[in-house]
Each structure stands twice: as structure tokens, then as C-alpha cells.
Amino acid sequence: MDTDKLAALGGIKLFEGLPQAQLQSLAGIAQLRRCKAGETLFEAGQPGTHLFAVVSGKVRVFRASLSGKEQVLHVFTGGEAFAEVPVFEGKTYPASAQALEDSELLSIPRKGFVELLRRDPELALGVMALLSARLRAFVGQIAQLSLKEVPERLAGYLLLLRSAQGRDELTLDLPKGQIASYLGTIPETLSRAIKKLSEQGLIEVLGSRVRILDPEGLARLAEADR
Amino acid sequence: MDTDKLAALGGIKLFEGLPQAQLQSLAGIAQLRRCKAGETLFEAGQPGTHLFAVVSGKVRVFRASLSGKEQVLHVFTGGEAFAEVPVFEGKTYPASAQALEDSELLSIPRKGFVELLRRDPELALGVMALLSARLRAFVGQIAQLSLKEVPERLAGYLLLLRSAQGRDELTLDLPKGQIASYLGTIPETLSRAIKKLSEQGLIEVLGSRVRILDPEGLARLAEADR
DNA sequence: TGCGTTCCATGACTAAAGTCAAGGCCCTGC
DNA sequence: GCAGGGCCTTGACTTTAGTCATGGAACGCA
Structure with a gap:
């Protein structure tokens, strides 16, 4: 039944160019999961054990204040990976995630992913590029908000x-x-x-x-x- | 004359635990440089060719608007590395950097650093942890600013x-x-x-x-x- | 010692954005 | 075809923070 997962993994930009063997091993540990519009995937502060990727649909990542005001950090769509932060650092998700539409998601446990990174420096460079792009975007967002x-x-x-x-x-x-x-x-x-x-x-x-x-x-x- | 550089590199948290051989090769490509309080290291939008680390002193990283308003993103002190974003992604610095005090800095050219990462997965994981910590901090800063x-x-x-x-x-x-x-x-x-x-x-x-x-x-x- | 610079505090005012409340539009489902 | 709910718009008002102008304290330096 891994063929579904393989196809889904192949559509994630972060995993483009990954050798077939490594896609296979990812397929071994990844979960394919559907969720409905409005469903919460995780909340800020919860222990963060999984990396996610959007196969189809739309997910928003945001921070909420106690009074219910919310700041959207990013909306992820098909092919994008998110929630990498707790994979490498700390233990909790820094923000919450909620499906905006009915969506299909891949979730990949932290540990297996780190193993893969250790073995594949090119994937590691891809992850660093992704994190850097996100940093650049956040720098822009901070500047916009305050200036x-x-x-x-x-x-x-x-x-x-x-x-x-x-x-x-x-x-x-x-x-x-x-x-x-x-x-x-x-x-x-x-x-x-x-x-x-x-x-x-x-x-x-x-x-x-x-x-x-x-x-x-x-x-x-x-x-x-x- | 690399002994200065080696000592300086040894004091950077990101490079802790790096094998001696790799520190040597870093020392081979890194530049040690002094700068005075108020000096600008780089400006947002300039091509970003180097990774920096603070040996001593204090450096602020910020974005400025045309009218002169500024938003400080972070202030870096001894032992911290900064300006990683353009190493992995894009071509320009997303923000500007200025010494707040007389400081000693290491600058490491992009290319040599990427080579090193390819060879040392543990360093790569350290870099990912650093980038992730920074993302977490920015998420917090965005939430603070807007909420x-x-x-x-x-x-x-x-x-x-x-x-x-x-x-x-x-x-x-x-x-x-x-x-x-x-x-x-x-x-x-x-x-x-x-x-x-x-x-x-x-x-x-x-x-x-x-x-x-x-x-x-x-x-x-x-x-x-x- | 005194001058100038920089940094900080305060006051009076203005402008921007949030709050609260009401109402319109559109879609869905009966 | 109509009722109900979500989502959006508008208006009047309040609150927050930025602007401008002034004066004071602290520091470095002659």
C-alpha cells in the first residue's frame, strides 16, 4: 500500500531529486492522512513529533492570543512541507496549524527523518534552503508589521x-x-x-x-x- | 597565523564539537576582522557571500524603512553566528547588520562552508537546529508585534x-x-x-x-x- | 570647569487602527 | 422561494501609538 505514499512523497518539492531508495524508506515511516476543513492539526506548545507535508488542500499556520485574535504566519498548499522547527530544535510546535479545506497530508516522524538527513547531505542542504527561505519570509513579515x-x-x-x-x-x-x-x-x-x-x-x-x-x-x- | 583564527573559531557555539581537521579547514578559509562601533557590515539587499560569527563585541541585525525607522531583529554577541540565510538560499542579505560596539568578527565564505556541510552531517544538523531556533524566535516576535x-x-x-x-x-x-x-x-x-x-x-x-x-x-x- | 553631544523623559497633539453595533449580501438547505 | 448563517462592509467611537517640540541629565573632552 506504499504506492499511494510514494506518489504523495514524489509530489513534495522538498523531496524532489531524492534517490528512489530513500523515498522508499520515507514511505516506510510516513503516514498519509486526510483531514477535513476546520480540523486542527496541532497547537502551539504541544510536543512536536512530526514533520508535515501538504499533498492536497490548504493549511494555515498561525498563533492565537488568549482573547482569540490570531496572526497567520503562512498558508501552505500542495507540495509544501511545514512544521520543521521542532524536528531540529526544542520540543514543541511554535505555532498552531489548521486545515482550511479538506486536505491530504503526509506526516513523517522526527526520528526517521533525522536519520535520513544524516545519510543524505543533499537532502540536508535542501532542508537548510527551505529553513532559510522561511527565515527570509519572516524577516519580511516582521518588517512589514512594524514599519x-x-x-x-x-x-x-x-x-x-x-x-x-x-x-x-x-x-x-x-x-x-x-x-x-x-x-x-x-x-x-x-x-x-x-x-x-x-x-x-x-x-x-x-x-x-x-x-x-x-x-x-x-x-x-x-x-x-x- | 591561523592560531588566532582557530582560537576564535573554537569559541563559536555552532562549531563546538567539530573535529580538529574541520576546524583547520575552516581556519583556512575564514577571515578574522575587527570593526568599530557604528560600522555597517552589510545592508539588506546586498549580495550575501559570507557567513559571520561574533568573536567579541555586539552586532545588531535590523531592517530599515526609507524614512529611517528601524526594526531590530536580533542582537548577536560573542560566540554567535549570523547571516546564514544567503548561504543556503537566494542571493542577498534579508537585513542589515551594524556593530554596536567595537567588535571582532569571523567571516566565512559561502562556498567553503557549504563544502564543509556536505562532508559533516553533524555540523549540518547543528546548522538546522540553529536555523530552527531562529525561526522559533521570529514566530514569537511576529506574534508579539501583532497580538x-x-x-x-x-x-x-x-x-x-x-x-x-x-x-x-x-x-x-x-x-x-x-x-x-x-x-x-x-x-x-x-x-x-x-x-x-x-x-x-x-x-x-x-x-x-x-x-x-x-x-x-x-x-x-x-x-x-x- | 564648562561646552557640546547624545540619550532620555515629558507634554500636547495627530493619526492610525481597534471596538462595538448594525445591516447587507450571498450561499445553502430545506 | 424562503429562512438562517457566514462573511463582509459601514459608521460612530475609543484607544493606542506615533509626531513634534522642549528641556534635562549624563558623559566625554578640551
Whole structure:
């Protein structure tokens, strides 16, 4: 029954180029698992025993405060691995994870994965690259949160989507509430920021469809500095 | 003349436990370098060719906005390595670095370091642990910035210092302006936050000396949630 | 000793974003 | 076709933090 797992593992970017033998041994220890929209995978502070990868679906990783406010750190989709931190360091997950849609996930126990890394320096380099990319993203997020205001962060986010989707007619990939939480704000404030960009003629919004009217203007705003 | 370098390398936590032969080969490619307080080591966006380590002194890593506002990401002191991100991923430094004091630094070219990693899986695991610890710290910083107000962040910072210094009479390790920038605010606001904690009887401040009067109260505040 | 610089504290004001409350839109399921 | 729920928008208000301007204390240096 490992053929399912093998196929799933083959679709994970982190494992691209891994020799067949090592994929086999991963398949031996990995679990393939389905979960439903809204299901919690783990919570910040829990002992972190597994590395995860998204085969299909969408998972958000976030931190919550006691009062229920949440900050989204990242949303992972097909082919991406996450929850590496406790594999290498410490014992607990630093954030919580929840499926946003019905999803298929791979979970790989910490110990077996570390063994594999010891034997395969190229995989290790791949993991370091992944961790580094995530660090770079977090540095950007910290800078955005502390140095920019909401409309500027929104402009940056839209430009990101634009380059991901490759055109000016965007489809918002998340409900607006989640986007607000990713931008470090609340839905009301996001709403007003969207209105502001529209009024300035930078974008045009219809539900979850956004048309970028003035990419340069958006870029200027995203860099802007008050 | 590599004896200086060897000694310096031996003091870097990341290289602890490395076999003598590999330290030698590191010494062969590393540069030992002094720099003065205020000196810029590199700037965000520049091509990142070297990994750094602090032998002595203090270096802050930060992001600046065009208008001159700055967000401190971390302050590195003796024994710590930094600027690993561009070694493994991308081409540029994601943030800027500046010496806060006269410092001694090691710089290690990217390429030689990657070679070493390929040959020594244990070092590679050490690097992954380091990157993971940094990710965990950034997750915490993002959560603080977006979920907590300045007095709460300050309370958390003071508790951190307390556990680092192991007693209730703290010496602030940075000028207050730098602390403000690390907490994602400005000196005026930090000033007022300090005053607020003092008035609440949680701390007592005299210049750069802080006495923690009520650790539990601070902890409650740091967790607090409005 | 006195000058200048840097850092810090304070006050008055402004601007940004969060809170609370209400209402609209759209989809789903009966 | 209608009821109910989620999600989003809007408005009025409050709170928080940033801005600007000023003055004081501490330190280094002539």
C-alpha cells in the first residue's frame, strides 16, 4: 500500500531529486492522512513529533492570543512541507496549524527523518534552503508589521499575488478574514484599506476578484514610508 | 597565523564539537576582522557571500524603512553566528547588520562552508537546529508585534532578560532606543511604557538598571490580552 | 570647569487602527 | 422561494501609538 505514499512523497518539492531508495524508506515511516476543513492539526506548545507535508488542500499556520485574535504566519498548499522547527530544535510546535479545506497530508516522524538527513547531505542542504527561505519570509513579515501601515501591507500582498498568479486579474486565494489576519489586522480595517486603494484608482474589487489597475502605483505604495 | 583564527573559531557555539581537521579547514578559509562601533557590515539587499560569527563585541541585525525607522531583529554577541540565510538560499542579505560596539568578527565564505556541510552531517544538523531556533524566535516576535501592545511586549522582554541574567536586578544590555526598536516602537513610547510598569509597581528603574519587583505580575501582563 | 553631544523623559497633539453595533449580501438547505 | 448563517462592509467611537517640540541629565573632552 506504499504506492499511494510514494506518489504523495514524489509530489513534495522538498523531496524532489531524492534517490528512489530513500523515498522508499520515507514511505516506510510516513503516514498519509486526510483531514477535513476546520480540523486542527496541532497547537502551539504541544510536543512536536512530526514533520508535515501538504499533498492536497490548504493549511494555515498561525498563533492565537488568549482573547482569540490570531496572526497567520503562512498558508501552505500542495507540495509544501511545514512544521520543521521542532524536528531540529526544542520540543514543541511554535505555532498552531489548521486545515482550511479538506486536505491530504503526509506526516513523517522526527526520528526517521533525522536519520535520513544524516545519510543524505543533499537532502540536508535542501532542508537548510527551505529553513532559510522561511527565515527570509519572516524577516519580511516582521518588517512589514512594524514599519508599514495596513494599506501598504495590503499593496505588498496584492503584488505578491500578482506575481504568483501571473496576471492583473487576481482571485483572492483566502477569505478576507484570513488575509486580514495574515496582514496583522482585522477584517474591518482590511475592508477600509481595500476601499482606500480602490478610491485611489489602484485596484478594482468585486467580491474575491481583484483587478490591478496601477501596478507601479501599488509598488510605490508598498515601498512607501508615510 | 591561523592560531588566532582557530582560537576564535573554537569559541563559536555552532562549531563546538567539530573535529580538529574541520576546524583547520575552516581556519583556512575564514577571515578574522575587527570593526568599530557604528560600522555597517552589510545592508539588506546586498549580495550575501559570507557567513559571520561574533568573536567579541555586539552586532545588531535590523531592517530599515526609507524614512529611517528601524526594526531590530536580533542582537548577536560573542560566540554567535549570523547571516546564514544567503548561504543556503537566494542571493542577498534579508537585513542589515551594524556593530554596536567595537567588535571582532569571523567571516566565512559561502562556498567553503557549504563544502564543509556536505562532508559533516553533524555540523549540518547543528546548522538546522540553529536555523530552527531562529525561526522559533521570529514566530514569537511576529506574534508579539501583532497580538500585543507595547507594555506587554516590554514585560516579556524584561522577563527574557531576567532569565538570561538569572536575577531580579537587571542591567539593560542595550541603549533604550535600541530596545524600543527591537520591541517595534519608538523611544518615546518605550519611555511611557516603562513609566506605566513602574507606576503599577511591577518594576523599579534607575537609568539602565531595572529591578523586577513583581515577576508574576509581569508574567501575567506579558501573557495578557487586553 | 564648562561646552557640546547624545540619550532620555515629558507634554500636547495627530493619526492610525481597534471596538462595538448594525445591516447587507450571498450561499445553502430545506 | 424562503429562512438562517457566514462573511463582509459601514459608521460612530475609543484607544493606542506615533509626531513634534522642549528641556534635562549624563558623559566625554578640551
